Amino acid sequence: MSEQSGSPQRLRVVVADDQATVREPLATVLGLSEDIDVVAAAADGSEVLAAAAAGPVDVVLMDLRMPVLDGIEATRRLGEEHPEVAVVVLTTFADDDSVLGALGAGARGYLTKNAGRRDIVRAIRAAAAGQSVLDHEVQDRLLATVRTQAPGPAQPLPGDLTPREREVLTLIGQGLPNRSIAEQLFISEATVKTHINNLFAKAGIRDRAEAVRRAIETGLA
Amino acid sequence: MSEQSGSPQRLRVVVADDQATVREPLATVLGLSEDIDVVAAAADGSEVLAAAAAGPVDVVLMDLRMPVLDGIEATRRLGEEHPEVAVVVLTTFADDDSVLGALGAGARGYLTKNAGRRDIVRAIRAAAAGQSVLDHEVQDRLLATVRTQAPGPAQPLPGDLTPREREVLTLIGQGLPNRSIAEQLFISEATVKTHINNLFAKAGIRDRAEAVRRAIETGLA
DNA sequence: CCCCGGTTCCACCCGTGGGTCCAGGCGCTT
DNA sequence: AAGCGCCTGGACCCACGGGTGGAACCGGGG
CATH class of the missing domain: 1.10.10.10 (Winged helix-like DNA-binding domain superfamily/Winged helix DNA-binding domain)
Structure with a gap:
């Protein structure tokens, strides 16, 4: 949208997950992509905010369940303090509250943890380009929410109401x-x-x- | 989710747009990607269904405004007859009816026509991998719809109701x-x-x- | 055992809601 | 000017809703 895609600068990415056994391998494997630079690893939401304040960040790969400051709240604050930073959620849970909460807080992507490395990288690139990538299960849930609450113009309400x-x-x-x-x-x-x-x-x-x-x-x- | 991403087979893509001045260049430029094979170009929805019936198709890049059979209806029928085919919508319009209609019909992506070639290719790959890519404007609209209709548990209803x-x-x-x-x-x-x-x-x-x-x-x- | 909460019902009152009919004023088009 | 649609009102009726007080049954727990 606003990127010159001719010379793709390396994307500065922050990986946020409270479990080191998830966070560290994830950071390592992402760094293998030639266009991705893992500039920080955060164990909770406040560390994410600190990293964003410290240096330029393009994308945050965010877990939701984190101590101190959870992923949703961290996403919300990130949107206020650093609106240029895109957030991609990566979590095991895809319940309605999590999905709607995260996307409502401004997340530009939502993956479940059965996503592969290629899926994650793609989501990061998309988020940096202003697109959003959703796990198809997440999209289904989002749509189900929309449709159960708005079953279309069921009874479109006659237009001749004054x-x-x-x-x-x-x-x-x-x-x-x-x-x-x-x-x-x-x-x-x-x-x-x-x-x-x-x-x-x-x-x-x-x-x-x-x-x-x-x-x-x-x-x- | 169910793809072996080790040896990425070339993606068989159908490009559907009623305007030849859009359709042809789009087909050509997509074919330049080494992992994309444009197997058909369709000028309306019925041609899309015919192409899907004729041979294996992975992804359809679908315009919404088409004669004979519009993109939304074509997407719906494609979901019934060929559920393995992923649909990515590419259109100039992003109004509520179009977005909700297309996604409700089963589209796995929704791009507006200011998306670049890289954006489109990424969306096609994501759709083939079971993810869905939304233009961020589309995501905002979708979320706005959800939130105006689901203001959360406003008054949680006392639990001591019998x-x-x-x-x-x-x-x-x-x-x-x-x-x-x-x-x-x-x-x-x-x-x-x-x-x-x-x-x-x-x-x-x-x-x-x-x-x-x-x-x-x-x-x- | 007796008390308590849930469920079931009664009778009574009165306010509001829903329906009907009618009618005047106002702005529009014919 | 006549007609029409919309907004405004009044009058009337009756059913339903909402509130009160009382009562009976049953089950479980102190």
Whole structure:
């Protein structure tokens, strides 16, 4: 994106893992790649931040389970203090909390530990180039999360809802009773009920409960 | 994951784009990589399916906007008929519908057309290895979708809810009125109201509407 | 043994919600 | 000017929801 790929400078990489039996061989084997320079090895998140502060770093290969400062929090702070540093997560766990937490904190890659050396190197290069590489299992999980929560426009909510009706529906979705809705819109409660009856008829909504569901699903609330 | 990476066979790639001015140079330049074999060039989705049926294909580099059969639908059918084929999307557009549609259809990569040759080659290799490469803009969009819809355990729901109360809350979250809940649990409506009053007090819920929200947020419904 | 928590139910009250019908004002196009 | 759609309101009705108090049964633990 912004790299001149003609002469690929060696990538400065930090390896972070609390277990020396993982960290040291990993650092060694990565250094074998001619375009990768392992400039530091960190045993916890704070050591990662120290390494980033000490010298220029392109990519951090980050474990999540670390003492003192875990990988997610370290990723988050790295994004604040050194936004130019790309983070690739390498961990044994791929549960929803870990995946969403790490990616939400700004990680640009997520590999599980059954990834091979070639996979890891590829992810590092991709991260440095502004791409992100995900383990396919991680991608599936991410997509599953998206889809279970957004089953597409299930009931796309008829487009002929008037702006006012949409506004009322939004407030219903936030759990407000009619009186509060009336106050917030500076109209009478009777008018609110009128809008509600109209939009219920249009959208085929029976219940206030169903209205809440639809408002949430369609992103109104 | 299931590849022997020791002797990397040449990857059989299909390039699909309706514009010949994009498709042809792309095919040519990809063929320059020593581990990539462009075995077919397709101008629409049906040609992709035909190529996959004709001979073994490892990766399809797919545009989304194509006549006859668009890229998303082609990806979906490819997943049904030839699940071993990995799809990498390469398109100018990165709107939510396209991204979620393509990835939901089974795409294992998503690049925008400002990606360079190295980026594309890397994505193809990653896809063949079971990883997925996303443009960082695409990843951001995907994450934004996840996070707006999953604000985490906002109000974790007190753990001292009895099983029966949790059961009732679940049904409330599905939008059922008390009578239906009573029928479904083989108890009287009075009992349902008792459970509701108890669990409302415990969880600090005022409304049925709020109950619906909490049930959805906590994954009960 | 008796008490306690969960579950089941009753009766009563009243506020809100959901539905219907109607009507005036306002801005738009025909 | 007439018509239409939207927003605004009022009136009325009845069902459902939410809250209270009381009661009975059952199981397990002090």
